[in-house]
Structures are given as structure tokens and as C-alpha cells.
Amino acid sequence: MERKEALALLKKHVTSDRLLRHSxxxxxxxxxxxxxxxxxxxxxxxxxxxxxxxxEKYPEDHPNHAPExxxxxxxxxxxxxxxxxxxxxSDVPRDTKERQCLHAVDEMSSFIIAVALxxxxxxxxxxxxxxxxxxxxxxxxxxxxxxxxxxxVEALGxxxxxxxxxxxxxxxxxxxxxxxxxxxxxx
Ligand SMILES: [Fe+2]
Ligand SMILES: [Fe+2]
Numbered sequence: 007m008e009r010k011e012a013l014a015l016l017k018k019h020v021t022s023d024r025l026l027r028h029s030x031x032x033x034x035x036x037x038x039x040x041x042x043x044x045x046x047x048x049x050x051x052x053x054x055x056x057x058x059x060x061x062e063k064y065p066e067d068h069p070n071h072a073p074e075x076x077x078x079x080x081x082x083x084x085x086x087x088x089x090x091x092x093x094x095x096s097d098v099p100r101d102t103k104e105r106q107c108l109h110a111v112d113e114m115s116s117f118i119i120a121v122a123l124x125x126x127x128x129x130x131x132x133x134x135x136x137x138x139x140x141x142x143x144x145x146x147x148x149x150x151x152x153x154x155x156x157x158x159v160e161a162l163g164x165x166x167x168x169x170x171x172x173x174x175x176x177x178x179x180x181x182x183x184x185x186x187x188x189x190x191x192x193x
Contacts, residue, residue, distance in 0.1 A: 035111035038176025134167035
């Protein structure tokens with residue numbers, strides 16, 4: 007499936023601007039990691055873009071309804087399983103790179119955007135130090151579980167500062183693609 011079709015499918019099930027932006031942020035981070043690890047960029051990008059496709063309709067039972075929403079779209083079993091693996095109490099173990107990666111970038115990409123929006127230079131020059139500072143600020147983005155942010159990067163086996171650099175770089179690169187479609191992560 008091409009990105010354009012995937013986006014149309016996502017928009018059939020997601021109307022909230024906030025969730026769309028989150029999906030784009032995770033897509034950007036997955037693309038960055040696919041480049042870093044030499045993995046299939048298209049596949050990893052789509053995993054990021056579509057990972058929360060059922061969240062708006064089934065917030066209580068997410069991501070267990072993703073398989074039915076993605077049915078017939080031509081994705082392989084492994085793709086669907088990776089999406090299932092990012093759930094909080096998933097039966098699917100996070101035992102592959104793409105699963106560990108999706109988990110590690112899920113909350114972190116949106117957290118980084120939130121940090122960037124507080125800075126005059128936004129994503130430019132944003133480093134781990136600023137992210138860590140905001141992680142210690144309990145009032146900031148308080149729904150985000152700090153422990154999860156840290157443990158998911160450890161599970162991926164990537165240094166925290168490196169993780170932030172990779173995601174920031176991915177978000178900057180993806181912004182141009184998004185703007186062509188009239189979206190932005192930074193406005
Ligand atoms: Fe999710
Ligand atoms: Fe998510």
C-alpha cells in the first residue's frame with residue numbers, strides 16, 4: 007500500500023487532529039529508524055502512520071481492533087502483529103526490532119514535539135538535555151509515563167541521547183512531506 011492510500015484509510019477512522027499529528031510524528035520517527043537500521047522505510051513508515059488507527063473508535067480496547075480496520079489492505083501478518091505489540095498489555099511480545107522501535111518512538115515522538123513547541127527554534131538544535139529536563143517536570147505532558155519513555159529505549163538498545171537525535175532528525179525531515187499535504191507538526 008502506498009502512503010497516500012494509507013493516509014486515506016487512516017482518515018476514514020481518525021478525525022481528531024491531535025491523533026493525526028501523533029500518527030505523523032510516529033511515522034517520522036519510524037522512517038528515521040528504518041534509515042538508521044537499514045530497514046524497509048516504506049514498511050516502517052506505514053507501521054508508524056497506522057499504529058493507532060483504531061484508537062478513536064475503540065479507545066478502551068486499542069489496538070485490538072486494528073486488525074479488522076486493516077483487513078483487506080494487503081498487510082502481512084507480521085505487520086499486524088507489530089501493531090498489536092504496541093498495546094499496553096499485549097499478548098504479542100516485543101521481540102523484533104520493528105516492535106521494539108515502534109514502542110520506543112510511540113510516546114517519545116509526541117513528547118519531543120511538545121518540547122519543541124515550547125522553544126523559539128522548535129526542533130532545530132533540540133537535544134536530549136532539554137528532553138530530560140522536561141521529563142523531570144511533572145506538570146509537563148503529565149499523561150506521558152516517564153518510566154515507559156526510558157525503559158522502551160533501553161529495550162531497543164539505543165543510547166538515550168542518540169534516540170532523541172534520531173527522532174528529532176526524522177521529525178525535521180518529515181515536516182517537508184507533511185507540508186505538501188497541508189499538515190505540520192509544528193504549528
Ligand atoms: Fe497506541
Ligand atoms: Fe501511539
